[in-house]
Amino acid sequence: MNIPGLITARQSSTTVIARRLIINGASDGLAGQATDGSALIIGVSTDVDAAPGDTFDVIRSGLAPVTYGGDVALGDRLTADADGKAVTAAAGDYFIGYAEVTGAADEIGSVWIAPGQLPAAGA
Known part of the structure; x- marks a missing residue:
């Protein structure tokens, strides 16, 4: 989308x-x-x-089209991989927003832009 x-x-x-x-x-x-x-x-x-x-x-x-860098599920918070592709964020990562559609590596998905940062592990 x-x-x-x-x-x-x-x-x-x-x-x-x-x-x-x-x-x-x-x-x-x-x-x-x-x-x-x-x-x-x-x-x-x-x-x-x-x-x-x-x-x-x-x-x-x-909502923006974005290239996925791996398997992404609806609602995942998305951050960047080494190639700037969207992947699921981990503890401490900045994220651009939330996946609007499920997808796999190198597919064009969609992100709802709502930037933030996940808490660090153990925080």
Whole structure:
């Protein structure tokens, strides 16, 4: 499902692949592809790839199509794997939101964007 809300433009600090999870870059206006759940995930890239230095769009709210990196169940909190794909979040991870559909690795799923962070293990 694709019902995006706010979409903002950012300058890419890394190579960004379509429908991947995005984090802030090192300075204002920059953003890059997430590589894990250790940093705040701010949105999902649209269906256009970007090279470093390119301007690209980030879906910041609503429902967004996203590439899954593994098996995902409806309602799972989603974080990034090493390739910026959405996978189930673990303790301590930042997450982008909740899976709207069940899916498997490399399928295009849907995420309801509602960012947060899971408590650390034992917290």
